[in-house]
Amino acid sequence: xxxxxKVNQAxxxxxxxxxxxxxxxxxxxxxxxxxxxxxxxxxxxxxHSAFIVSRSGETRAIVGLYDQKTxxxxxxxxxxxxxxxxxxxxxxxxxxxxxxxxxAVNYSVDSEICDGITHGMLxxxxxxxxxxxMANRLISAEPIVSALRERKTESELDAIxxxxxxxxxxxxxxxxxxxxxxxxxEIAAFMKAEVExxxxxxxxxxxxxxAVFTGPATAGAHxxxxxxxVERGHILNMDFGVRVDGYCSDMQRTFYILKEGETAxxxxxxxxxxxxxxxxxxxxxxxxxxxxxxDIDKVARDVVxxxxxxxxxxxxxxxxxxxxxxxxxxxxxxxxxxRSKPLRKLEQDMVFTIEPRLTVEDRGVATIxxxxxxxxxxxxxxxxxxTEIILIG
Amino acid sequence: xxxxxKVNQAxxxxxxxxxxxxxxxxxxxxxxxxxxxxxxxxxxxxxHSAFIVSRSGETRAIVGLYDQKTxxxxxxxxxxxxxxxxxxxxxxxxxxxxxxxxxAVNYSVDSEICDGITHGMLxxxxxxxxxxxMANRLISAEPIVSALRERKTESELDAIxxxxxxxxxxxxxxxxxxxxxxxxxEIAAFMKAEVExxxxxxxxxxxxxxAVFTGPATAGAHxxxxxxxVERGHILNMDFGVRVDGYCSDMQRTFYILKEGETAxxxxxxxxxxxxxxxxxxxxxxxxxxxxxxDIDKVARDVVxxxxxxxxxxxxxxxxxxxxxxxxxxxxxxxxxxRSKPLRKLEQDMVFTIEPRLTVEDRGVATIxxxxxxxxxxxxxxxxxxTEIILIG
Numbered sequence: 039x040x041x042x043x044k045v046n047q048a049x050x051x052x053x054x055x056x057x058x059x060x061x062x063x064x065x066x067x068x069x070x071x072x073x074x075x076x077x078x079x080x081x082x083x084x085x086h087s088a089f090i091v092s093r094s095g096e097t098r099a100i101v102g103l104y105d106q107k108t109x110x111x112x113x114x115x116x117x118x119x120x121x122x123x124x125x126x127x128x129x130x131x132x133x134x135x136x137x138x139x140x141x142a143v144n145y146s147v148d149s150e151i152c153d154g155i156t157h158g159m160l161x162x163x164x165x166x167x168x169x170x171x172m173a174n175r176l177i178s179a180e181p182i183v184s185a186l187r188e189r190k191t192e193s194e195l196d197a198i199x200x201x202x203x204x205x206x207x208x209x210x211x212x213x214x215x216x217x218x219x220x221x222x223x224e225i226a227a228f229m230k231a232e233v234e235x236x237x238x239x240x241x242x243x244x245x246x247x248x249a250v251f252t253g254p255a256t257a258g259a260h261x262x263x264x265x266x267x268v269e270r271g272h273i274l275n276m277d278f279g280v281r282v283d284g285y286c287s288d289m290q291r292t293f294y295i296l297k298e299g300e301t302a303x304x305x306x307x308x309x310x311x312x313x314x315x316x317x318x319x320x321x322x323x324x325x326x327x328x329x330x331x332x333d334i335d336k337v338a339r340d341v342v343x344x345x346x347x348x349x350x351x352x353x354x355x356x357x358x359x360x361x362x363x364x365x366x367x368x369x370x371x372x373x374x375x376x377r378s379k380p381l382r383k384l385e386q387d388m389v390f391t392i393e394p395r396l397t398v399e400d401r402g403v404a405t406i407x408x409x410x411x412x413x414x415x416x417x418x419x420x421x422x423x424x425t426e427i428i429l430i431g
Numbered sequence: 432x433x434x435x436x437k438v439n440q441a442x443x444x445x446x447x448x449x450x451x452x453x454x455x456x457x458x459x460x461x462x463x464x465x466x467x468x469x470x471x472x473x474x475x476x477x478x479h480s481a482f483i484v485s486r487s488g489e490t491r492a493i494v495g496l497y498d499q500k501t502x503x504x505x506x507x508x509x510x511x512x513x514x515x516x517x518x519x520x521x522x523x524x525x526x527x528x529x530x531x532x533x534x535a536v537n538y539s540v541d542s543e544i545c546d547g548i549t550h551g552m553l554x555x556x557x558x559x560x561x562x563x564x565m566a567n568r569l570i571s572a573e574p575i576v577s578a579l580r581e582r583k584t585e586s587e588l589d590a591i592x593x594x595x596x597x598x599x600x601x602x603x604x605x606x607x608x609x610x611x612x613x614x615x616x617e618i619a620a621f622m623k624a625e626v627e628x629x630x631x632x633x634x635x636x637x638x639x640x641x642a643v644f645t646g647p648a649t650a651g652a653h654x655x656x657x658x659x660x661v662e663r664g665h666i667l668n669m670d671f672g673v674r675v676d677g678y679c680s681d682m683q684r685t686f687y688i689l690k691e692g693e694t695a696x697x698x699x700x701x702x703x704x705x706x707x708x709x710x711x712x713x714x715x716x717x718x719x720x721x722x723x724x725x726d727i728d729k730v731a732r733d734v735v736x737x738x739x740x741x742x743x744x745x746x747x748x749x750x751x752x753x754x755x756x757x758x759x760x761x762x763x764x765x766x767x768x769x770r771s772k773p774l775r776k777l778e779q780d781m782v783f784t785i786e787p788r789l790t791v792e793d794r795g796v797a798t799i800x801x802x803x804x805x806x807x808x809x810x811x812x813x814x815x816x817x818t819e820i821i822l823i824g
Contacts, residue, residue, distance in 0.1 A: 124767025145550035153551035157538035160550040374517025
């Protein structure tokens with residue numbers, strides 16, 4: 039179902055970007071999968087396999103004999119050719135017939151989700167197409183692959199909403215479990231057990247999902263939970279997500295552990311937390327189709343710096359999909375590692391996180407990560423925005 | 432532990448192959464992992480990350496800030512540099528210092544396990560090295576990566592042995608469960624439940640692990656179990672493996688369902704089965720370091736064809752490791768899709784499957800898959816060789 043939906047969307051994208059033909063070319067995809075493959079077929083493939091979508095609307099897959107039935111069963115491919123000895127003959131024969139003037143393949147310097155073809159496979163494709171004088175027709179499929187992943191269909195949004203709902207429920211369940219003396223590891227284990235009980239997968243690798251950080255001496259945001267104990271007067275935060283029907287959530291929440299006699303977080307903690315809430319709210323309000331991604335980052339970054347805090351050493355937000363970090367456009371500053379991604383424009387149906395962060399001295403890290411979807415004229419929260427710090431008694 | 436063992440092995444391989452420097456260059460490895468990455472680091476990395484081993488024995492990793500601690504904790508890297516804005520400055524600075532005359536990177540037309548770098552990342556590396564006049568020093572790391580994966584250390588062999596033991600135990604457990612009327616799906620579900628009970632992972636994707644085929648009208652070897660029922664007079668076979676400590680088993684066993692009154696398999700079934708046993712035994716006996724992989728395939732292929740059966744439409748065997756299909760050398764014929772892999776020579780400590788197959792008309796498919804390790808002067812069975820067809824009453 040989803041595969042048919044996405045392959046049909048791909049046909050429209052070829053038309054939109056005026057590209058004749060798009061080839062996803064993979065082998066032993068269990069080892070070296072192209073990130074776009076799950077949109078095209080429901081299982082891994084073994085031999086050199088070509089998934090070819092044409093601007094005419096025609097689709098053709100050429101795969102090893104034992105993968106033929108799995109590919110046919112998706113219902114997304116007009117014809118599935120199979121081979122025993124090698125892909126060359128059926129591939130060259132079909133490409134001759136098609137004779138496309140542009141052939142898009144999945145490589146990209148700027149966008150890792152569009153960079154699925156290995157260098158060895160690109161060399162193989164050049165060799166094959168060279169035999170029929172088409173090697174110079176190869177172009178990057180980045181526009182197609184970006185849009186295909188970024189513009190979520192309604193069923194993709196439904197899966198993401200379900201992942202968020204589970205995440206929020208698990209945050210609610212773990213809250214009464216957090217108390218002074220509990221370790222980061224114990225809190226993480228509690229959440230993982232609940233994920234397992236629900237039969238869900240984690241959004242990213244088990245070692246750091248959830249990531250749980252308590253107190254001022256916390257390591258970087260991607261490091262695993264430790265035996266550090268929850269202490270009164272400290273801030274605790276966590277970064278967590280689950281996968282439902284292949285789609286991820288990615289959220290952060292901030293807690294404060296009340297000291298004896300306290301009934302609310304102290305002024306320094308509240309100032310930090312409220313600055314993060316304002317950074318989320320203001321950047322959310324700036325989002326709409328056509329907005330440049332880096333400008334959204336700047337709104338939140340300015341709120342944090344104007345509040346007297348160090349700027350966060352990461353982007354404000356990233357897209358979410360089949361991976362917790364998905365899509366090309368990123369809400370980030372023009373740092374080298376983001377390449378041209380912050381210059382991309384927001385489009386309807388993109389799903390972003392918003393996740394500013396700051397350190398409250400001697401307390402810990404205040405950080406919130408919400409999830410939003412771009413609408414026709416703005417954005418909607420997919421998560422329930424955290425506006426109050428969660429107090430642990 | 433394993434990571435230190437393999438990084439140390441890599442240093443020796445650089446010396447053996449006279450290569451100055453080997454770089455594994457990845458980003459967002461959850462999306463686009465290099466198959467060699469688990470040998471170098473225990474978790475995924477996010478930003479452009481370089482893992483550099485030098486012939487001098489020096490090792491250096493350059494990774495994003497949040498991945499630094501995870502990489503340091505492997506104990507395999509002399510120094511771990513981190514960055515916030517981009518990999519360029521620390522990478523160029525280190526490469527200038529190192530000034531290697533050859534720089535091996537993970538691409539290969541012939542061998543998918545050595546083809547970890549995406550085309551976009553190769554372009555990025557060329558761009559970075561171009562700035563210091565070193566772009567023309569890039570070569571394929573295929574010899575290093577092949578040998579590193581193929582020459583198993585003792586702890587890797589121990590993990591594989593444990594995976595095989597679990598597989599054999601589960602074959603034993605499922606045997607009394609198989610009876611006329613049971614479906615392929617029910618048999619597969621029984622085995623999966625046992626894998627889960629043992630807290631193990633499957634060697635390959637869930638949909639086709641185990642693969643269960645019963646009777647003459649079976650689909651290809653990689654297709655998922657169906658509602659087809661076990662019937663008397665038919666052959667049933669299965670293909671199954673589990674993963675222990677990251678290492679796989681991959682095995683096939685053949686069963687015969689006795690007809691009322693039968694106490695043994697009939698002559699046609701036995702002839703097919705015994706031909707497969709002979710193909711396994713003869714090809715096993717031909718294995719030794721220095722033997723050419725395709726010659727081992729030919730021994731078994733000849734046994735099957737000389738027995739009056741069609742030759743199997745696949746290689747006799749492949750290597751096994753962190754993936755069920757691992758390594759470069761393959762026991763296969765010179766078919767296009769195998770590229771130069773059948774020309775490789777067997778080396779000590781390589782782990783292979785031996786898996787000939789044939790169809791017994793009106794009965795089903797007889798197939799056995801054993802696992803063996805190459806020794807200093809021959810080969811040893813890692814699995815307990817199946818020499819009798821398993822009879823179901």
